[in-house]
Amino acid sequence: MATNDYYNDAGNRSDRFSAHTLFPSSTINHTFGAQDHSSELDSSYHTSTPPKPPKKDQVYSDSTPVKPYPKIRTNMQGSPHPHIRDTPSPEEHMNSDFSWRRRKHKGFFSGCIPWFVYGISIIQIAVFIAEIIKNSILTGSPIMIHPQFNPMIGPSTYVQINMGARFVPCMRTDPEIQGAQPPISWPCPNTTTSDATAASNHCDLSALCGFGGLNDDKPNQWFRFIVPMFLHAGLIHIGFNMLLQLTMGRDMEQTIGTIRFALVYISSGIFGFVLGGNFAAKAIASTGASGSLFGVLALTLLDLIYHWQSRKHPIRDLMWILADVIISFVLGLLPGLDNFSHIGGFLMGLAAGVCILHSPAILRQRIGDKLLSYRHVESDIDLGTAKPSSPISPKRAQDVTKFTKFTKEPVGFFKGRKPLWWAWWLMRAGALIGVLVGFVLLLNNFYTYRNTCSWSYELYNEWDEYKWEQ
Structure with missing residues (x-):
């Protein structure tokens, strides 16, 4: 898909070994002591046996970029250890982090497994099979x-309503519906005819909505803001x-982590259906994860701009x-879909992305912050319980130290911050407050x-609107 190429282009990196590349750090056992400064790197350099390349099945930590060492300084003047590699500069470390973040994903189960995407995809496919059955x-x-x-080559609209599609008459009371005289006759979930006199077109609203019926003919199936994501x-x-x-x-979850991705996915889907419920036609049954995916599209767009x-x-x-x-x-013009849900999901994705994504690269450079890679929350190492021989990267150790320092002295985190840093965090706070206020107002x-937009009907085909018979 086009969007998959978006991630694959920036991560291409040659896997060949040249005369100026050595092994990844995880394949070399550095054991420097107070008196012994030798290592396997030194011994292999002086022996006649060439160093062995890394194994194909070698697994590296996700937190450390798999990047060849820089050139070895062999003519260091005044150095007692002429063959020890250079320490990467801060700029090299920043570029290494960014190249790790954009590494090419080979196959569906490479790198960190996107459990949320795979799990929710399985659920959605299973639910669709249930719809067909x-x-x-x-x-x-x-x-x-x-x-x-x-x-769309799928089940009946009335079956979708019966299984939880967002359908406004099932979600709130409406004087035009509950107060209609004579009472409105609704299509039954098993209807296959447009004949108004057919028995299958004379059900009450409770039978159409399902889920145990309605409470005293007062619709309040609020869960229809959530369930349609799976239909x-x-x-x-x-x-x-x-x-x-x-x-x-999948690529976005592998980039920003499961927790961040799940928050954006779920919030975008719910916000999209809330917006659609306010402004779409009452008789429209809306389903699908398109609102959630529009939120992910917004994340992708923000990441590109950043x-x-x-x-x-x-x-x-x-x-x-x-x-x-x-x-x-364009697909949103077809029955069963709702372009207002797409718009709502995209807006929520933009707001959530501003809150959870790292600051833009140009901003981080101007305020002097490093361009850090995203780190999955659940992959952190507890330094208190880690064994002395555990391969903890300096970056992770520094991150944990900073977090511990923040918990002990939170005020110090804000000292010495530049105006641009404060401006960006105010923008983040404004985005968060804005979507929360918008959600409550909607x-x-x-x-x-119960206000709706009369012009919203132009976004849908007329044949998708059912002319209810009274």
């Missing part, structure tokens, strides 16, 4: 072919989403992202004022 049981066909064909309208819908999720989503100067082909990467957005919006509007 239920549609086959209720209507006699695995996909909707009567009274009209589902262009899909058809094969085309879930196929496109899985393609994005297992490429772009590291624009370090990208090989930033314009091309931007074009691929825009192509994904356009395709998703929920209040949904349940209290």
Whole structure:
């Protein structure tokens, strides 16, 4: 997929060994003591036996970049140990971290396994299979072919509603529905005809909504802001989403970590359905993880902007992202999808990305901070319980020391910060407060004022709106 190329371009690195490259640090046993300054590197240099290349199945720590050593200084004047390698400069360490962050992922299970992406993908595929089975049981066909064909090649709209699609009449009371006289007749989940006189088109709202029915005819199925993330309208819908999720989503989770990724994914999906519930047509049934994936698209766009100067082909990467957005919006015109959910997911992804992603590279350089790689929270090493022989990198030891210092003296963390640092953190706080306030206002509007946009119907095909018979 286009978005997968976005990550693969920047991480290409030659695996060949040249005359100026040696082994990764994890293959060399440095044992420097107070009196003994020799090492396997020195002994192999003086012997006639050439050093052995690293094994193919050698596993390296994710926290340390797998990068060849720099050149060996063999003409160090005045040095008692002429063959010990140079210590990497801060600039080299920064570039090493960034190259690790952008390393090429080879295969679906290379590097850190994106458990969240794989887990939620399995759940979504299993739920879609359940949709097909239920549609086959209720209507006699695995996909909707009567009274009209589902262009997404999937179950009936009414089966989706019965299984948890975002459907406003099932989520809140509406005077136009609950107070209608005579009472409105709703299609049953097993309907296959548009004949208004058919018995399958004369069910009450409780039968259509399912999940044990409604409480005294007062709809309040709030969970329909969450459940639709696991439902899909058809094969085309879930196929496109899985393609994005297992490429772009996988790479993003491997880059920023499972916890950060899960927060953005879930919050974007929920916020998208809340926004769609406020402004989309009432009779629209919305499903899919597209809102969540638009949040991931927003993360990808932010990451591109943050590291624009370090990208090989930033314009091309931007074009691929825009192509994904356009395709998703076109699919959003089909039944069962909601472009307002896409917009909401994208907005939440932008706000969450500003909060959880590292600062832009150019900003970190101007304020003097290192361009650090992302580190998974669950992969930290506890220095208090680690064995003396545990291979703890200096960077990790420094990170843990900084965290311990912050817990003991949190005020010191803010001393000496430059104005740009404060400005960026104020922007982060503003983004967080903005989305929280927006979320509360949208929920209040949904349940209290029930305002909708009349022009929103232009985003949908007329044939997707069911003309309810009274």
